[in-house]
Amino acid sequence: MSKADYPYPEDEFDAISPDAPTGVHRAPRSTWSKWWPFLVVLVVVPALAWGVVTFLSRTGNLPGDASQPQGGTSGEVQEPPADDPATDGAEDPATDGAEEQPTPAPEETVEAPQPVLTTPVRVLNGARVAGLAAEVAGQLETAGFTDVTPDNATGSLPAQSTVFIASEDLRATADLVASTVNVPTIVVDAQRAGTGVSVVLVTDPRG
Numbered sequence: 129m130s131k132a133d134y135p136y137p138e139d140e141f142d143a144i145s146p147d148a149p150t151g152v153h154r155a156p157r158s159t160w161s162k163w164w165p166f167l168v169v170l171v172v173v174p175a176l177a178w179g180v181v182t183f184l185s186r187t188g189n190l191p192g193d194a195s196q197p198q199g200g201t202s203g204e205v206q207e208p209p210a211d212d213p214a215t216d217g218a219e220d221p222a223t224d225g226a227e228e229q230p231t232p233a234p235e236e237t238v239e240a241p242q243p244v245l246t247t248p249v250r251v252l253n254g255a256r257v258a259g260l261a262a263e264v265a266g267q268l269e270t271a272g273f274t275d276v277t278p279d280n281a282t283g284s285l286p287a288q289s290t291v292f293i294a295s296e297d298l299r300a301t302a303d304l305v306a307s308t309v310n311v312p313t314i315v316v317d318a319q320r321a322g323t324g325v326s327v328v329l330v331t332d333p334r335g
Contacts, residue, residue: 244300244301245301249325249327251265251309252328254328261278263334264278264309271308281330286315288330290327292327293317293324296316301324305325311329
């Protein structure tokens with residue numbers, strides 16, 4: 129609507145102050161206000177990019193860095209996975225080609241028979257040397273025998289002085305008797321030995 133078409137008379141509200149702006153307008157913008165956003169982009173963005181690149185290069189995570197091994201940073205030792213087929217089925221070099229030997233069973237220790245000093249021992253004098261049986265019996269008692277009887281031999285005599293035993297169970301006892309009285313011959317004869325050991329002397333074992 130133009131002023132000519134306005135049907136109402138002018139009043140004080142229609143008066144325009146000479147200091148008031150006429151029409152809708154903005155104040156003219158300065159050159160700095162136009163260019164400062166571009167300057168911010170040109171300065172701040174490169175600075176941020178430089179900072180990011182510097183940080184990544186220090187931590188070793190810089191993308192595309194061929195000097196770093198894949199899957200970790202420098203200094204890290206890459207362990208093979210637990211199910212790595214390269215290590216599956218690998219034989220221990222200490223056992224390679226060697227079969228496990230069975231552990232031998234411990235050998236049972238068999239104790240040697242010991243002489244029984246309570247075994248009855250008779251010393252029979254067939255050498256016709258007075259006191260020989262008693263003296264030899266004394267040697268056996270000194271050796272530890274507790275049941276020794278001296279006597280004279282009767283009946284047939286062996287060809288040499290002999291230690292008679294009733295069974296092989298008395299072998300250990302007979303060995304001690306023989307070594308004590310210096311009569312090395314030992315014969316198993318239950319009839320002559322009686323219930324234990326009999327020493328028949330046909331010569332003087334003292335030499």
